[in-house]
Structure formats: C-alpha cells, structure tokens
Amino acid sequence: MKERGLLIVLSGPSGVGKGTVRKEIFSQTDTKFEYSISVTTRKPREGEVDGIDYFFRTREEFEEMIENKKLLEWAEFVGNYYGTPVDYVEKTLSEGKDVFLEIEVQGAIQVREIFPEGLFIFLAPPSLGELKNRIVTRGTETDDVIANRMKAAKAEIELMDAYDYVVENDTVLHACERIKSIVTAEHCRRERVSPRYKKMLEVE
Ligand SMILES: Nc1ncnc2c1ncn2[C@@H]1O[C@H](COP(=O)(O)OP(=O)(O)OP(=O)(O)O)[C@@H](O)[C@H]1O
Numbered sequence: 001m002k003e004r005g006l007l008i009v010l011s012g013p014s015g016v017g018k019g020t021v022r023k024e025i026f027s028q029t030d031t032k033f034e035y036s037i038s039v040t041t042r043k044p045r046e047g048e049v050d051g052i053d054y055f056f057r058t059r060e061e062f063e064e065m066i067e068n069k070k071l072l073e074w075a076e077f078v079g080n081y082y083g084t085p086v087d088y089v090e091k092t093l094s095e096g097k098d099v100f101l102e103i104e105v106q107g108a109i110q111v112r113e114i115f116p117e118g119l120f121i122f123l124a125p126p127s128l129g130e131l132k133n134r135i136v137t138r139g140t141e142t143d144d145v146i147a148n149r150m151k152a153a154k155a156e157i158e159l160m161d162a163y164d165y166v167v168e169n170d171t172v173l174h175a176c177e178r179i180k181s182i183v184t185a186e187h188c189r190r191e192r193v194s195p196r197y198k199k200m201l202e203v204e
C-alpha cells in the first residue's frame, strides 16, 4: 500500500498573498503538489473560471453539500460560503500525493481537528497597513468588503500561534522558498516513522 501524501494547509488573512504565493509555487517545476479547488458561493471575479479558480455554486447547492457531508471543512467568510471537497482530498492523499489547501483560518482550525498530522502554515503580512494596501491595490473588493475583511484579519492574525509555522510574505519569492523548505523538512522528519524503513530493516 502506498504511503499517504502530506496535507499542506496555507492560511492567513485575506489579501496577504496566499493565492499569489501558491500560484508561484505551482509554477515552479521542482514542486509536485496537488491543489484542492474549493467550492464557494461568492460570485466569480473578472477572469475567474469555474473548475479552475473555484467551483462556483449557489447557496442552496452549497448547503446540500454540507448536508451530504461532501465537505472536509467549510466556513462562512464575510458573507459567502467556502469549503473543501472531501473526496478529492482523501483520494489524492491515498494515492501518496501531497495536497495543498489555501483556506481561511476558521477552516484551517477544522482541518487541524480532522488531520492533526497535516502541515499548517500561516502566511503573515509585513504589517496591517501593507495588508490593507494589498487588498485595495488588488482592486476586486468594495470599500465595505475591504473593511470587513480587515476586521476579520485582526482576529485571524491573533490565531497564528495555532499553526506549525508562520511565514512572512515580504516578497513572493522569499515566501515561496520558505514554504518549500518547510515542506521538504517535514517530509524528512516523517521519514523517521516511515514503514519503508521499517520494512528495509526486516529484510536485512
Ligand atoms: N509579497 C507581496 N508583495 C507585494 N504585493 C503582493 C505580495 N504578495 C501578493 N501581493 C499582492 O497582494 C494582492 C493580494 O494577493 P492575493 O490575491 O494573492 O491574496 P490572498 O491572500 O489570496 O487573498 P484572498 O484571501 O482574498 O483570496 C494582489 O494584488 C497581489 O498581487
């Protein structure tokens, strides 16, 4: 039987750069993670594609998924639902592949309870001023939404102690390098208890 893959959870406040950092990591050829596409009831932003950026669903469809236990975790974040399809995560991990979730903090806390063996990384902004600057500059949210997301951000940053690692997103490339190093180190740490090595000793 294949060893299960590693569940990597990248979380942090809205606008800190999770999506930007994730896309950069996935564009690099030395990483082989599988991205779990989330389901949301948020309306697509310009350029976002169903099945690539998110699975865009109605509130009724989302609530049906909750009822039918199709979500590993879900949260209502500033007026919209977001959730992680459980079947994809389970199937991919059981194939021995590493799965990468990019989710907000309430969801990460739920995943921690189900997968305590996961790797939880908090992406932090250099400052609250810079965080606001990034959401504003992205130009995708109204002033009201920005204010609500900034309010949520303060509460989220207070929870960073619950993560295995905190990575500051000062520059995208630095953040990517740190995340990749953390994942590599985590794989090496897990080799200590790997059945592969136990088997090797039995054969000897
Ligand atoms: N290290 C960085 N330095 C400067 N700007 C950055 C950096 N990382 C990301 N950005 C910019 O910040 C904005 C927000 O980034 P991004 O959309 O990736 O954030 P996010 O955390 O995924 O947000 P959300 O949680 O709302 O989806 C974007 O305009 C992006 O280009």
Ligand SMILES: Nc1nc2c(ncn2[C@@H]2O[C@H](COP(=O)(O)O)[C@@H](O)[C@H]2O)c(=O)[nH]1
Residues within 6 Å of the ligand: 012, 013, 014, 018, 038, 039, 042, 073, 074, 075, 077, 082, 083, 084, 102, 103, 104, 105, 106, 107, 108
């Ligand atoms: N709990 C979950 N949070 C998720 C999921 N997918 C994305 N997100 C997070 O929601 C906020 C807002 O996203 P946006 O695309 O509207 O800016 C952000 O922090 C995302 O990381 C999920 O499946 N579960």
